[in-house]
Amino acid sequence: MGEESKKWVLTVTAQTPTNIAVIKYWGKRDENLILPINDSISVTLDPEHLCTTTSVAVSPSFDQDRMWLNGKEFSLAGGRYQRCLKEIRSRACDYVDEKKGIKITKKEWENLHVHIASYNNFPTAAGLASSAAGFACLVFALAKLMNVKDDLGTLSSIARQGSGSACRSLYGGFAKWIMGKNDNGSDSIAVQLADEKHWDDLVIVIAVVSSRQKETSSTTGMRDSVETSMLIQHRAKIVSVNYFGRNFLGGFWIISCVEKWNRSEESPQVAYTFDAGPNAVMIARNRKAAALLLQRLLFFFPPHSDADLSSYVIGDKSILQDAGVKDMKDVEALPPPPEVSDKIPAQQYKGDVSYFICTRPGKGPVVLCDESKALLNPETGYPK
Numbered sequence: 001m002g003e004e005s006k007k008w009v010l011t012v013t014a015q016t017p018t019n020i021a022v023i024k025y026w027g028k029r030d031e032n033l034i035l036p037i038n039d040s041i042s043v044t045l046d047p048e049h050l051c052t053t054t055s056v057a058v059s060p061s062f063d064q065d066r067m068w069l070n071g072k073e074f075s076l077a078g079g080r081y082q083r084c085l086k087e088i089r090s091r092a093c094d095y096v097d098e099k100k101g102i103k104i105t106k107k108e109w110e111n112l113h114v115h116i117a118s119y120n121n122f123p124t125a126a127g128l129a130s131s132a133a134g135f136a137c138l139v140f141a142l143a144k145l146m147n148v149k150d151d152l153g154t155l156s157s158i159a160r161q162g163s164g165s166a167c168r169s170l171y172g173g174f175a176k177w178i179m180g181k182n183d184n185g186s187d188s189i190a191v192q193l194a195d196e197k198h199w200d201d202l203v204i205v206i207a208v209v210s211s212r213q214k215e216t217s218s219t220t221g222m223r224d225s226v227e228t229s230m231l232i233q234h235r236a237k238i239v240s241v242n243y244f245g246r247n248f249l250g251g252f253w254i255i256s257c258v259e260k261w262n263r264s265e266e267s268p269q270v271a272y273t274f275d276a277g278p279n280a281v282m283i284a285r286n287r288k289a290a291a292l293l294l295q296r297l298l299f300f301f302p303p304h305s306d307a308d309l310s311s312y313v314i315g316d317k318s319i320l321q322d323a324g325v326k327d328m329k330d331v332e333a334l335p336p337p338p339e340v341s342d343k344i345p346a347q348q349y350k351g352d353v354s355y356f357i358c359t360r361p362g363k364g365p366v367v368l369c370d371e372s373k374a375l376l377n378p379e380t381g382y383p384k
């Protein structure tokens with residue numbers, strides 16, 4: 001290849017949502033292929049509030065595959081990254097861009113290196129499913145770059161090999177990861193159950209108790225559970241006992257607040273769930289329930305007095321308006337919820353929650369055409 005022809009760079013940028021499981025994946029029957037021991041179901045969260053953006057580039061001038069995560073170079077040596085790259089490369093198709101004079105044959109993709117730059121707009125490895133959005137975005141962006149023609153089900157089975165929960169992030173709305181039966185994992189794929197419009201007034205409120213990196217990863221946590229627990233089918237309990245760790249109390253008081261309220265109503269208003277960490281995820285059946293929930297949460301878990309409300313409740317702030325809370329004065333004026341007994345003064349937990357994220361079901365992966373959103377320079381293929 002002449003020096004002139006080494007100059008071209010081809011890039012694609014994609015954005016992919018994260019997801020929260022309502023029926024959890026917990027435990028693998030195959031650690032390498034990442035095959036689960038049960039089906040799982042999740043809600044995809046609105047990428048406007050929580051998402052990964054990944055730019056990928058290919059150029060004959062690159063001499064190795066490289067990745068930058070949240071601005072820092074990140075090794076691609078791990079087996080999970082290598083497997084995703086290999087699977088996508090093996091499905092690459094001929095690509096022609098006559099205007100730019102680029103022609104890449106299926107065979108040539110095998111020897112071309114890629115650059116990857118990714119950014120999570122939320123804390124990484126803190127129990128907010130960064131690996132789910134991250135691997136889904138990596139696989140989706142690479143598939144677009146390499147002109148892969150396979151369907152989303154196949155892409156989900158590749159993302160699964162990066163991180164199990166990632167396979168569900170290939171779809172908007174509500175997704176199911178079918179565990180499958182085959183030893184080679186070919187039938188362990190995710191499917192969409194319903195799109196994001198199916199239940200469009202569902203509101204998800206995440207109490208971020210700690211955005212520090214987790215002390216135990218999901219991978220290690222579920223391996224320990226499978227190896228040591230005879231009660232894996234009761235894993236919800238096991239997760240809470242083993243992995244709340246230091247921030248256990250924040251999560252515990254949130255459960256207690258939600259339970260008390262649900263019991264006082266005719267039917268449950270809010271469901272709650274935890275992934276492998278202390279952050280509580282609450283799912284309100286509609287906006288009215290979400291506003292009432294937020295009033296309760298802000299009453300029991302007010303921010304420190306010097307905090308700024310707009311950074312304490314982030315995401316879909318319209319729920320704050322529905323709750324009638326405009327500023328810190330409104331937070332301080334919130335009365336104890338009616339289900340709290342008049343005789344015992346309600347206990348409040350100031351500062352126990354770092355912040356709340358209000359969000360809703362969202363759309364699946366998209367390609368971003370706006371050049372300003374790209375993380376790699378289109379001329380050089382290096383981070384901007």
Ligand SMILES: Nc1ncnc2c1ncn2[C@@H]1O[C@H](COP(=O)(O)OP(=O)(O)OP(=O)(O)O)[C@@H](O)[C@H]1O
Nearest residue numbers: 118124125126127128129130131134217218275276
């Ligand atoms: N944008 C990204 N692109 C590629 N890989 C990512 C990205 N973000 C996170 N990861 C990978 O995921 C790992 C973090 O996954 P981990 O399961 O420990 O935490 P989490 O996904 O944030 O939490 P959980 O899965 O328990 O909800 C990172 O170390 C990195 O390898």
Ligand SMILES: C[C@@](O)(CCOP(=O)(O)OP(=O)(O)O)CC(=O)O
Nearest residue numbers: 021024025163164165218219275276
């Ligand atoms: C508690 C969970 O969030 C576990 C997620 O585990 P990961 O998908 O992060 O684990 P690996 O497959 O080892 O990468 C439940 C769920 O998302 O279903």
